[in-house]
Amino acid sequence: GQNIDQPTEMTATEGAIVQINCTYQTSGFNGLFWYQQHAGEAPTFLSYNVLDGLEEKGRFSSFLSRSKGYSYLLLKELQMKDSASYLCAVREDNAGNMLTFGGGTRLMVKP
């Protein structure tokens, strides 16, 4: 089994930078995913980390430290449309590679 923790809510200002943290405890780690989910909609894939370090994709970056069981999602130049929930998910290779999700962080971007 695993434990995945992330803050419940965050608020940030349009144009700013925000960092959403995720910590996890797992055996057989095989990748960490970030998904974006707007209210009532399906989660959409943002990023994937399996090795330590930073992965950058446009305004979004994701970082992983396997030794610390820690990841963050960094959102730059925030836009109002970035208001959504951000879900951290971990994949275990001893659980058939299925994804287990954290509770999600609801981000509110204010003008």
Added chain:
Amino acid sequence: DADVTQTPRNRITKTGKRIMLECSQTKGHDRMYWYRQDPGLGLRLIYYSFDVKDINKGEISDGYSVSRQAQAKFSLSLESAIPNQTALYFCATTGGGTEAFFGQGTRLTVV
């Protein structure tokens, strides 16, 4: 057309009724999943299947059953619906690669 299609999109049913949620995918993937999401919470795994002859219980399988009718089809049944099964249900599929593809969700209300 969507890669993962769920039907119905919305359903209101009475306590004690049997209801089936259907999911089909055009990705050609072997792995399919059913998740449940409650307000303010992340996704919790109900059942998953890695091929037509494989069915596995997830974190919260009590009160649910599934059927993998074909590689592309995975249905979820509530044998006798109860109000605390009111939730948003998501079907997902993976091909063993990095990304999970989600359906648009089924909003189920049990009254």
